[in-house]
Amino acid sequence: MAGMTVAPRRWAARLAAAAGLLVTVVALLIAPATPASAHAVLESTSPAASSIVPSGPSEVVLTFSESVRKVPDKVRIIAPDGSRADRGEPSFDGKVVRIPVDPGGARGTYLVSFRVISADSHPVSGAFTYSVGAPSTPPVDSGSDSRANPVVSNAVKVARFLGYAGLVLLVGPALVLAALWPRRLSRRGPTRLAWTGLGLVALATLADLWLQVPYTAGGGLFDVTGEGFGTVFGSAFGAAHLVRLGLLAASVFLLRPLLARPAGRADAIILAVLGAAALLTWPLAGHPAASPAPAVSVVVDAVHLGSMAVWLGGLLMLAVFLLRQADERELGAILPIWSRWAALAVSALLLAGTVQALIEVATPQALFNTTYGRLLLAKIGLFALVIAVAAYSRQLVRSRVAEQRPAPVRRAVWVELAVTVVVLGLSATLVQTTPARTAVAEPSGGVEAGQFSTTLSNSLFTMQIELSPAERGNNSVHLYAYSKDNLPLPVKEWKATAALPSAGIEAIEVPLLPLTDSHAYGDVSLPAAGDWQLKITARTTDIDQATVTATVPIR
Template sequence: MLILCWFCAAGSAPARAHAMLVGTQPAADAQLERAPDRFQFEFNEPVLPLRFSLFDQTGAPLALNPPQREPGDRIVLRPEAALGSGTYLLSYRVTSADGHPVAGSVRFQVGAAETSAIRSEALARLQAEAGTEAWRWTVVTLRWLLYASLIFGVGGAIALALIKAPASIMGPARKIALRACGCAAVLLVPYHLFATAALLGATGFAVLMPGTWWLMVSGPRAWTLAATAAGLAAIIWQLSKAGNKLVTAAGAIVVALGFTLTGHTASAEPAALVRSALILHILTGAFWLGSLPLLLLAARRLTAPEAKTVLGRFAIVAGPAVLVLLACGGLMTWVQTDGDLTALWTSDYGVRLSVKVLLVLGLLAVAAVNRAKLTPSLATRQSPGGKRWLVRLLTVDHGLAFVVVAATAILSLDPPPRLAMLHGTHGISPLAMGSEMRLSAGEEKLTVLFSPSVTDRTTVTLDYLDAEGKPAAVGEADLRLALPERGVEEMQWRAHRDAGGKLRAENVTVPFAGRWTLAVDLFVDDFTKRTFIGEARFDAGPAGHDMAAMGGGAHEGPHVMISDLDGAVMNENADHLPIDCKSLTGDIAITLHAGKRYALPGFVFGYDRYQWDVPACSRVTVTMVNEDHVRHQFMMHGLPRYLYPQGMIHLEADGGTSRRATFIVPAAPKTYFVHCDMAQHTEKGLKAQLKVAGGNGDLPNIPGITAPNPAEAGPVQWVPATYPTIIAGLLLLVVPLIFGAAAFARR
């Protein structure tokens, strides 16, 4: 028998396990100087190719030629088009001889390392803070000089197009505007180059590095740079050739449009309304300040009656322009403070903005004196010194204008209040600020903390609680991310215990936006493995891509969602206080039942309660029990957007299940709208209200509390058609008003 077994073993083929990837070219996380023209995968046994996918750093798929087999269990494939610089993700899926699929993804970089596309504008500003103070103020100084040049160049061109004046001052005013535009053209590239280096956290000779130049011309700033350059070119041509004045209007609009593509305001919502307001704010402000050289020339070189005529024509156009300027500025202030005007004196950004507002009020005061006292005296000759005082006050206006522009340039040194939590409000270190995901497997819990860094790599910390709710030591874990809907196979990182006993995975990357599947395998001991699975949304933001799990609740950024087949929790926050709360006042537990059995007469569905009262700054834990066979939700609107994306907390539970979420309410007395957003469920009875600190009244149409109202009590729904309607309305209102006033002034 032993001899027979020996012969059988000797004559049998070696048994193979599942196929394994031996190596790739390029290797995982490789930094390549040149783009590869072929990709190679080597396995430990023959495999059958199923799918290969190549993605660029924005998540766009790139075409690949069919895979070819080569000797040595290798598979080779080539891109159809040559690759440029950037980050790429190569995903593969093959099957081994036993039919078992083998899949994974390889990330590599071509050219100089650059900021990942998932970085939002807010995180880029965190990187800027890594530079020295001297470097930051160098960028601010360049920004100030560029803004001032654009104001007096573009604004001067607008003034020359709208205000009719004698030729004796039009020529010198045109030269001033032309020289200012020339200064702006000279400063444009250096400013964006230094600002790009600051975004990378670099200083010194980094502005000479090819990677900095490449990021400037390929990142979000590229469109701002291109728009500003194109608009300046049009205005310079018009000023030098005295061309069609419509060219001035087009160039000015293009320059203003460039400012809406990057910066704090570019990431605000509703995007179309805020960006339209910013364009009008820039154009009217540029006209006002850019008119000052023309007015000063009129006061110095013209006779008193001629100067009065020019000043009168300016006043006719400036009146509606200043009203538009103030209205748009007020709207953007409301957005940047998230509707909390106390932030104007309680935050660094707000204090700087308040200083700018006071300076603008100073300009208005000087303008009022000029208009009410000095300009009339030019005609009546009652005050021989009136013209001298007019020249002096216009000179003061020039100085105030430069200071106002400087105040604008330093606003970006601090994030606006709506983004304050992302930058470490309440003493939280910006680089330690992250977002948590809470996963469960039975009674066991796992908290996954994403901590951003100033590179495109992230540290993920895992905290495990056993079935008794006690912290348990785990030696190692595997963290896996995949994007099945896009054909991206799993990327994997190993988590180890660090010196402090924390289980961490280093250098985790999310290449681009999407709804990623997160799986964590915990190796509790040599024989026990626990697997936790959830979903994390990394969504595109207005100014690039925002990483949800790293956003910390950035305003209008991505939602942080935990979901499974039984429901979802979105935007949970159990730790971070609103900016108007100094401390937590207590914990409130609410158990909410939803179902048909609770419906009041005239409704189909209902909650068991329709109002809850909670103290200010309290931590509220809501447990929603769904007693129906269809999905129901607890969705509450109006929370601070710097903590809760879209200003909401969201629970969703499938029929016969329950969901729990925790959030912290602000200090201000307010009544919040609660409802179920499933189709027609709000109208059928699932709506309620939650009052903080007594609330600020009752909402209409809350079952059993307030009388029905034909208009539903829910928040305004901004549909896509709303934005072009608002823009068209603003243009129809403002443009004819300003040009009509200009036409009247030129008569």
């Protein structure tokens, strides 16, 4: 009678899991298609940043490196008097954003601020100015703040960490209970750990969905709207997280009997398929789905995440339960098997991590000169330490010391756990950091490594401006003039001034020395930090001259 009762339960669990998997497939089919790309960066604008145009444009065009999506009311143009100059909604066509503008607006400086969503679900924000007729004091956009809320940004990282931690707590007990757990030992402790892990993954997934609304819009922790949720749920990020929740719900029906007793082969296979599908939702909602090789990156990242969960989850089970409760005979059977599993997981981690690094970093320069690259180096260093400790543990297992004296192995396992928790924290930060391949490709119109560099154009010439070290005190200025054909353009007369209107500092003349016909050099002392207005006038003939203005951030 008992056998007849268990069989229908198993079939019901399998049917429920299959239904959950079907819902997941349908969700994937109706999820919006997203082109492969990375953190988008602003490549060019029309009018050009800091340029002066003779008459007002009918539209402002932003061109990004990759396709971007809209954040409601976060693309704005502010007129010199502080009013809104944009007219109607901006249009998004792949990587090009067009903002309609009233061409009959006032003369002076206009501020363009934007916040959009790149294909990897991260917000991209910024601002620039252009002037109509002549520059004026730049306006301030008091109605929109494109900066990320620090509480939300940190909460996103915490949610990512909790999701990883929950995955470890879920996978470790499930795997050990299914294959390595001695029958005589109680399964209560590992079962509670597994359910805690599943709860953490579900909680982190819901938190991700909630936080994505203010994270993309730039608001506070509770600045959420129905429109914001609609935008998130309609994105690839939202679809991946909803799919994960569906897979978690489906797996509950098969996880319950597995945790209570050894599972049948069919149940274990179905649960493994659900778990593998759930693992794919992490890379599908982040950088890998937007890499230059998305199919490879998604699979590699899922392998990386799964190997981490197996290794760290197994270590946790060893440290907390098996090394304390199993006897010598049981450890003699368990530890060699676990050692082989750990070696396989570590090998997969190394291989997947190498492929990830090659795709996301791309160049040695990006590895050492970007935040992403330096975080990755720190992660590699800690991982090497863990590998050394793991090698020591496996040596103890091979020498059979652990069967008689498990204390040395237990200490080594706790060291592995402690270091890998830090690695998990770095991983949670890495997924929120601009990939190195994108960071090194960002335009140079800003302060980087102690130098400001930008290129401005008008109807007469193109001007390349370099100022270093872009800090308070003495600074060197190099100016290069080019024709529309990108050839050196002779300049008869150079003039340059620097002003800081926000601090009441009027224009300071910059003495310039022509080094060649198209290259001038000067020194200027900038006494305060802030956004300085550097104005350069170049006269190319007796009657032809033009002026460009650059906003230079001084630290």
